[in-house]
Amino acid sequence: MNTIKFLLQKEFRQIFRNSTLLRSILLAPLIQLLVLPWAANYEVKNISFAVVDHDHSPYSQKLISKVSSSGYFKLVGYLNSYNEAYALIEQDKADVILEIPPHFERNLVRENQQKVFIAANAINGTKALMGSSYLNGIIAGFNNDVRAEWLLQSRYNAAPYIEVAPSNWFNPLMSYKVFMVPGILVLLVTMVGSMMCALNIVKEKEIGTIEQINVTPIRKVHFILGKLIPFWILGVIVFTLGMGIAWLVYGIVPQGSIFLLYGFLALYLLAVLGLGLLISTYSSTQQQAMSLSFFFIMIFNLMSGLFTPIESMPGWAQVIARLNPITYFIDVMRLVVLKGSGLHDIRYHMLIIFGFAVLLNTWAVLNYRKTS
Amino acid sequence: MGAVRLNHITKTYNNKSVVAVDDVSFEVQPGELFGLIGPDGAGKTSIFRMLTTLLLPDTGEATVDGYDIVKDYKMIRSRVGYMPGKFSLYQDLTVEENLRFFATVFDTTIEANYELIKDIYIQIEPFKERRAGKLSGGMKQKLALSCALIHKPTVLFLDEPTTGVDAVSRKEFWDMLKRLKMQGITVLVSTPYMDEATLCDRIALIQSGKILSIDTPRAIVNAYGEQIYALRASNMYRLLNDLRASEYVKSCYAFGEYLHTTLKQDNETTRNELMMQLRSRQHEQLEMKPTEAGIEDCFIKLLVQPV
Structure with a gap:
């Protein structure tokens, strides 16, 4: 016990003395938390659209003004031929073309149907997808307006049609910040836990202090605990600061139990520190440790369900996502913070993370013995 | 019985393709100042690392203070002092913090063994608030020696302690070793400098992992x-x-x-x-x-x- 105490004392002394490290552990995550959620936003605004109007009728004018007043689209060209509009796409000035055929109004009134043409620049897939689906929605709305107008005029009974009124639960305004902040916080905690911990251990190897420690009566288990505990504490501190920012800046207050969140964090940090320890046993320089942890963190980040839903990944990618501890914590964060889930709802998450913690730490300790 | 005894120790690296230590046997008497003299790559550091339980020998056996280096490694770790060739103290801790840390590791205090390190430590004490990384080469060596001595080891292993140290500091360092010898501590020191060999009680000349000759410096010279x-x-x-x-x-x-x-x-x-x-x-x-x-x-x- 005494051994652990002075190892911790030494470790904290070194961490607090290294102002660059301290800044990158505490300050950098907070700055990222303040910046990233504003940038990581799926909502597509300012889609440039060009109109090719062959009709020049009141209806076509009405449709165009409905699109431009939706707030999502910016009219960049009002043209007479598709080729002119296509040139705008080629110059990257337009994202979507809406082509209104000749006799649009006449056919709509007389034949009750008419087609419009939408062409989207799919180089930016998200923008093209969102742009054409927004445009579809607006045209469908326009269609209903027209129908309502005519049905009213003809004094027929209203034709039955289904109106869908969506309601977004747990995030009523569909704010992406509410969705992203808890997830980004998980990434930051993961970075502190795995990368910083791995680098710290490897630094002792690189400088040679581990040799000096090894010829003393300090036991390996003490040495490892002396490394894990400080970064466990730092992880909890970073998480707390992050939750503070989520509350103060983004107004996100966990719907569920805060103790449950911290309970899961405690377990999760064990798993992540195990990963850091494992990385450290496979590297002998800080450079190696850095590139190794960068490799894992990159994959874990992108395949965690933070940016893209896991359900829409191909099967093999879903398997990787399921083998990724970050996935579970992001899920738990969203469940507990946004939905207010309880212990019962996340019991499998807990079990899996506990499994990760046991597996990674055992593997690391076994490998540590072998290589030293 | 010798303080350090090696019996046909062999150590190879890279799947036995590189022989670092080749069937080496020698004995160091208690209280002796014993020198391993040889050029770079002769196998001096490998011998030291095996004797300080950092490395396992391929074949052969050795004891330090009567304890087997494989079986009783824990006992050896609490009674030897080791100063590696490369400065390996915490550069971001101060002189005093390093010394206190290593004292605590061995469950002792600076005060308890101050007498032993006094001669050496007194020279770096004015800089005790300075971080170890900011010390000069000679001062680093003195601090490393203090840290290796703070738990009153019975056997002290010094791996090339004077490499990269100026001539004056080298002389001072050897004077210190002589004084440690008088305290009854067995000292094993390695060096690539032939002129330092005459300062040892006995020396082993080593080359390519093999011992060429073991004797007192005088006897080796006389045998020329x-x-x-x-x-x-x-x-x-x-x-x-x-x-x-x-x-x-x-x-x-x-x-x-x-x-x-x-x-x-x-x-x-x-x-x-x-x-x-x-x-x-x-x-x-x-x-x-x-x-x-x-x-x-x-x-x-x-x-x-x-x-």
Whole structure:
């Protein structure tokens, strides 16, 4: 016990003395938390659209003004031929073309149907997808307006049609910040836990202090605990600061139990520190440790369900996502913070993370013995 | 019983393709100042790392203070002091914090063993608030020695303690080792510097993982058995070539500002004939004098004629 105490004392002394490290552990995550959620936003605004109007009728004018007043689209060209509009796409000035055929109004009134043409620049897939689906929605709305107008005029009974009124639960305004902040916080905690911990251990190897420690009566288990505990504490501190920012800046207050969140964090940090320890046993320089942890963190980040839903990944990618501890914590964060889930709802998450913690730490300790 | 005893120790690296230590056996008596002398890559550090339980030998056995280096590694770790060749203290901790840390590791305090390190520590005490990384080379060595001594070890292993240290600090360092010896601590020291060999009680000359000779420095020098002549001229390089080409000369090596030469037949006649031969080749300021053999001469001789 005494051994652990002075190892911790030494470790904290070194961490607090290294102002660059301290800044990158505490300050950098907070700055990222303040910046990233504003940038990581799926909502597509300012889609440039060009109109090719062959009709020049009141209806076509009405449709165009409905699109431009939706707030999502910016009219960049009002043209007479598709080729002119296509040139705008080629110059990257337009994202979507809406082509209104000749006799649009006449056919709509007389034949009750008419087609419009939408062409989207799919180089930016998200923008093209969102742009054409927004445009579809607006045209469908326009269609209903027209129908309502005519049905009213003809004094027929209203034709039955289904109106869908969506309601977004747990995030009523569909704010992406509410969705992203808890997830980004998980990434930051993961970075502190795995990368910083791995680098710290490897630094002792690189400088040679581990040799000096090894010829003393300090036991390996003490040495490892002396490394894990400080970064466990730092992880909890970073998480707390992050939750503070989520509350103060983004107004996100966990719907569920805060103790449950911290309970899961405690377990999760064990798993992540195990990963850091494992990385450290496979590297002998800080450079190696850095590139190794960068490799894992990159994959874990992108395949965690933070940016893209896991359900829409191909099967093999879903398997990787399921083998990724970050996935579970992001899920738990969203469940507990946004939905207010309880212990019962996340019991499998807990079990899996506990499994990760046991597996990674055992593997690391076994490998540590072998290589030293 | 020896304080350190090695019995046919062999250590290889890279799947036995590199033999670092080749069947080495020797014994160090308690309270002895024992030197491992050899060039870089001779296997000195590997021997030290095995004796300090950082490395396992392939074959053979060794004991330190009567404890087996494989089975009783825990006992050894609490009673030896090790100072690696590379400075390996915490550079971001201060002098005092480093010393206190290592004292605590061994469950003791600076105060309890202050007497032992006093002579050394007093020289760096004015800088005790300074971070270890900011010390000069000599001061780093003194701090490392203090940290290795703070738990009053019975055996002290010093791996090339004077490499990269200035001449004055080197001399001071060896004076300190002499004082430690008087305290009854067994000291094993390795060095690539032949001139430091004479400061040891006994030395082992080591090359390519093999021990060439073990004895007191005096005995090793006495065993040289031949008279060495130191020669000098204005053009040393031409002199070296001429001497090596001469039919009278057995061996000739550059040694500081002289060439150390031995003769095939050492008598008045051959000496005079050699001098005449050299003068006929227009060597200026020619000088020849008998000199005593040094450890380096012995080392070179042992290398040329393997035992």
